[in-house]
Amino acid sequence: MEFFKVVSPEEAMASVRGFSPLPSEEVSAFDAIGRILAEDVRSPVDLPDFPRSTMDGFAVRAADTFGASESIPAYLDLVGHVPMGEAPSFGVGPGQAGRINTGGMIPEGADAVVMNEYTSTPDQATVEIRRPASVGEHVLAVGDDLKAGELILAGGARLRSQDIGAFSGVGIISLKVHRRPRVAILPTGDELIDPRETPRPGQVRDINRFSLAAAVIEAGGIPETEDILPDDLDTIKERLADAVERADAVLISGGSSMGVRDYTVEAIDSLGEPGVLIHGISIKPGKPTIIGRVRRGSVDKAVVGIPGHPVSALMIFHAFVRPILGQLSGKTSPEAALETGIPALLSRNLPSAPGREDLVRVKLERNGQGMIAHPLMGNSAMISTMTAADGFITVPLEQEGLKAGTEVRVTLF
Amino acid sequence: MEFFKVVSPEEAMASVRGFSPLPSEEVSAFDAIGRILAEDVRSPVDLPDFPRSTMDGFAVRAADTFGASESIPAYLDLVGHVPMGEAPSFGVGPGQAGRINTGGMIPEGADAVVMNEYTSTPDQATVEIRRPASVGEHVLAVGDDLKAGELILAGGARLRSQDIGAFSGVGIISLKVHRRPRVAILPTGDELIDPRETPRPGQVRDINRFSLAAAVIEAGGIPETEDILPDDLDTIKERLADAVERADAVLISGGSSMGVRDYTVEAIDSLGEPGVLIHGISIKPGKPTIIGRVRRGSVDKAVVGIPGHPVSALMIFHAFVRPILGQLSGKTSPEAALETGIPALLSRNLPSAPGREDLVRVKLERNGQGMIAHPLMGNSAMISTMTAADGFITVPLEQEGLKAGTEVRVTLF
Numbered sequence: 001m002e003f004f005k006v007v008s009p010e011e012a013m014a015s016v017r018g019f020s021p022l023p024s025e026e027v028s029a030f031d032a033i034g035r036i037l038a039e040d041v042r043s044p045v046d047l048p049d050f051p052r053s054t055m056d057g058f059a060v061r062a063a064d065t066f067g068a069s070e071s072i073p074a075y076l077d078l079v080g081h082v083p084m085g086e087a088p089s090f091g092v093g094p095g096q097a098g099r100i101n102t103g104g105m106i107p108e109g110a111d112a113v114v115m116n117e118y119t120s121t122p123d124q125a126t127v128e129i130r131r132p133a134s135v136g137e138h139v140l141a142v143g144d145d146l147k148a149g150e151l152i153l154a155g156g157a158r159l160r161s162q163d164i165g166a167f168s169g170v171g172i173i174s175l176k177v178h179r180r181p182r183v184a185i186l187p188t189g190d191e192l193i194d195p196r197e198t199p200r201p202g203q204v205r206d207i208n209r210f211s212l213a214a215a216v217i218e219a220g221g222i223p224e225t226e227d228i229l230p231d232d233l234d235t236i237k238e239r240l241a242d243a244v245e246r247a248d249a250v251l252i253s254g255g256s257s258m259g260v261r262d263y264t265v266e267a268i269d270s271l272g273e274p275g276v277l278i279h280g281i282s283i284k285p286g287k288p289t290i291i292g293r294v295r296r297g298s299v300d301k302a303v304v305g306i307p308g309h310p311v312s313a314l315m316i317f318h319a320f321v322r323p324i325l326g327q328l329s330g331k332t333s334p335e336a337a338l339e340t341g342i343p344a345l346l347s348r349n350l351p352s353a354p355g356r357e358d359l360v361r362v363k364l365e366r367n368g369q370g371m372i373a374h375p376l377m378g379n380s381a382m383i384s385t386m387t388a389a390d391g392f393i394t395v396p397l398e399q400e401g402l403k404a405g406t407e408v409r410v411t412l413f
Numbered sequence: 414m415e416f417f418k419v420v421s422p423e424e425a426m427a428s429v430r431g432f433s434p435l436p437s438e439e440v441s442a443f444d445a446i447g448r449i450l451a452e453d454v455r456s457p458v459d460l461p462d463f464p465r466s467t468m469d470g471f472a473v474r475a476a477d478t479f480g481a482s483e484s485i486p487a488y489l490d491l492v493g494h495v496p497m498g499e500a501p502s503f504g505v506g507p508g509q510a511g512r513i514n515t516g517g518m519i520p521e522g523a524d525a526v527v528m529n530e531y532t533s534t535p536d537q538a539t540v541e542i543r544r545p546a547s548v549g550e551h552v553l554a555v556g557d558d559l560k561a562g563e564l565i566l567a568g569g570a571r572l573r574s575q576d577i578g579a580f581s582g583v584g585i586i587s588l589k590v591h592r593r594p595r596v597a598i599l600p601t602g603d604e605l606i607d608p609r610e611t612p613r614p615g616q617v618r619d620i621n622r623f624s625l626a627a628a629v630i631e632a633g634g635i636p637e638t639e640d641i642l643p644d645d646l647d648t649i650k651e652r653l654a655d656a657v658e659r660a661d662a663v664l665i666s667g668g669s670s671m672g673v674r675d676y677t678v679e680a681i682d683s684l685g686e687p688g689v690l691i692h693g694i695s696i697k698p699g700k701p702t703i704i705g706r707v708r709r710g711s712v713d714k715a716v717v718g719i720p721g722h723p724v725s726a727l728m729i730f731h732a733f734v735r736p737i738l739g740q741l742s743g744k745t746s747p748e749a750a751l752e753t754g755i756p757a758l759l760s761r762n763l764p765s766a767p768g769r770e771d772l773v774r775v776k777l778e779r780n781g782q783g784m785i786a787h788p789l790m791g792n793s794a795m796i797s798t799m800t801a802a803d804g805f806i807t808v809p810l811e812q813e814g815l816k817a818g819t820e821v822r823v824t825l826f
Contacts, residue, residue: 165624
């Protein structure tokens with residue numbers, strides 16, 4: 001007796017593709033850290049906009065140093081010292097040199113810098129050069145770092161410290177980033193109470209509302225948690241309809257009971273096209289997952305029915321909700337870390353039913369050779385198996401299990 | 414002519430060990446995401462505190478199902494349906510069964526649950542069981558998830574979504590976490606201007622103040638940026654003294670000119686013991702790094718003189734400042750990802766001078782076999798080589814370079 005039509009994880013993934021990036025908003029470059037850039041940004045100026053020294057030393061004409069060596073140094077006339085932050089008041093003619101510090105402006109006529117290490121100043125008016133310089137050596141030419149009009153960063157990139165630095169270097173102090181996805185979280189379950197309350201027999205404190213909200217924050221979204229919904233079709237319909245208008249994605253968690261699962265399906269379908277696309281995935285944990293989409297204007301809102309078991313809830317979040325939030329955030333490519341995971345050797349045989357994808361929590365341990373992944377067993381109702389885990393591995397649908405010693409890739413939490 | 418005594422990266426690392434975790438503060442579990450737990454947290458209660466079903470099905474006495482099969486099912490009297498969130502009003506005696514949903518409370522007398530899949534109800538008072546249940550099957554016993562007094566999470570852990578979930582499940586709604594490190598950032602350099610301004614000849618827009626502040630945020634700290642300091646010993650001394658009192662760590666960036674490097678050393682030493690420990694590291698980029706410590710009470714404040722080149726500044730932050738902030742944050746172990754990096758194959762030969770550690774920026778590319786790391790060359794004065802990079806690899810001191818095709822580990826930015 002099957003209660004729903006189970007599809008492959010691949011089919012389920014297909015149902016969470018094609019969400020449009022959210023509109024952009026303008027934020028100060030400083031507040032943009034970790035946000036997703038909404039448009040290509042090009043440099044408005046050349047960086048640097050004057051030739052700069054990259055070393056402490058002497059600005060010279062390279063030709064004057066050709067053949068210079070420890071035994072036969074070149075001697076040049078020291079004609080000045082380039083002040084920092086100003087154009088030098090002197091030029092460097094044939095046979096001349098100017099003292100310069102890192103970042104200083106190369107004087108007119110000079111085309112290279114000789115590092116202090118290869119020089120000495122026998123008197124205040126002379127510099128001894130013990131090594132030849134090539135043209136352009138230790139000089140950052142105009143636009144060497146960034147040329148006016150050159151792409152600094154493409155839209156869809158997650159902004160990191162160096163990007164903020166590059167923008168400040170060319171005078172860009174505000175940026176267009178995609179709005180963060182707002183994710184409504186609707187907990188259901190007549191057995192649930194707020195964690196602050198003391199459970200009566202048969203009651204349990206709500207876990208998923210809090211762990212899912214935290215997971216939304218970790219994924220760069222803004223959680224909007226709601227009070228616990230009763231197992232009642234009309235209430236679920238009404239609150240779901242409201243959440244779909246307000247939020248960019250809706251997670252309806254639980255329904256431990258079969259009744260609520262049916263209500264969730266009916267409620268999602270009542271909100272409009274295309275409605276429920278997936279009801280049941282051949283994945284463990286998380287089989288009774290529901291994935292729906294509801295169109296509002298030209299935009300699809302995701303509505304995901306998250307299984308009630310706390311482990312299932314978070315694993316389904318990682319597998320299907322994170323990719324949705326990534327698309328809404330406008331991210332063009334998943335981060336390399338998430339894509340590939342940490343390589344580790346499996347500590348023991350891991351059986352798995354063929355025809356089902358297993359997401360197995362693991363604890364990582366470092367030994368002499370590298371990382372060892374210890375699978376954590378235990379029921380998906382047990383949140384403690386998640387707090388003990390460093391990440392998870394995926395045993396694909398077609399595989400009957402993995403042998404001890406297999407190299408696996410661990411996706412970190 | 415050497416301007417400072419260069420030490421190995423290993424010696425430099427030794428100088429940034431032994432910083433004490435900052436004091437703790439109490440925050441709501443919800444605000445604790447990503448923060449570092451300041452004490453071991455044990456469960457105040459058993460979770461669950463009543464035996465629960467982990468499946469939709471029928472609560473039975475396992476003994477009544479022994480030998481049940483498709484061909485010879487067991488027939489039990491259906492005596493009730495367990496309501497969600499309440500203690501069942503009935504017990505399960507020999508030959509009896511009660512309908513139960515996932516999360517429901519196991520009735521007195523029952524010791525197993527048979528999944529719906531292996532049952533049918535020929536009439537309203539009878540349930541047919543087609544598979545034997547073992548004692549405890551599909552039952553979460555009292556304390557199976559967490560026992561009262563059991564450790565949920567050890568101090569020093571970074572709090573993740575599942576941890577927040579586990580705490581809410583046992584009624585813990587506020588947590589002691591380490592205070593975030595406050596990091597003062599003092600930019601120096603007479604050539605620097607605020608990014609909002611238009612540079613005159615010889616002037617450049619400040620990069621490091623912004624990229625370092627962003628890096629502090631990425632590392633979980635709170636940046637306190639200051640106005641650009643002039644290259645003046647008294648001002649540097651005064652502002653540094655002030656920053657050391659106020660902040661947990663101080664980054665004094667730049668001093669492109671040798672003068673400021675000397676001033677920085679003198680200013681750090683003037684603040685008290687132990688003063689400057691490192692002045693120059695055999696690392697590229699970042700050789701002219703200064704590492705000092707200043708004791709205040711029983712606590713050491715880190716004072717790091719960060720090289721002025723924007724690439725050097727961020728790489729030295731990753732190599733030496735992040736570890737300091739990790740210790741101040743109270744983190745007990747580095748995250749697995751940072752420790753091991755993403756495996757990739759080097760796309761081409763990478764020369765490196767022996768006796769120097771090279772931090773080489775790379776761009777990652779996925780091909781059929783896995784990840785390829787393309788080294789990005791270019792001067793450490795060019796921030797654009799950092800915006801193009803996905804991460805970096807380390808070529809150790811003793812190595813003369815790496816051959817194309819070598820497996821490397823990429824630390825992501």
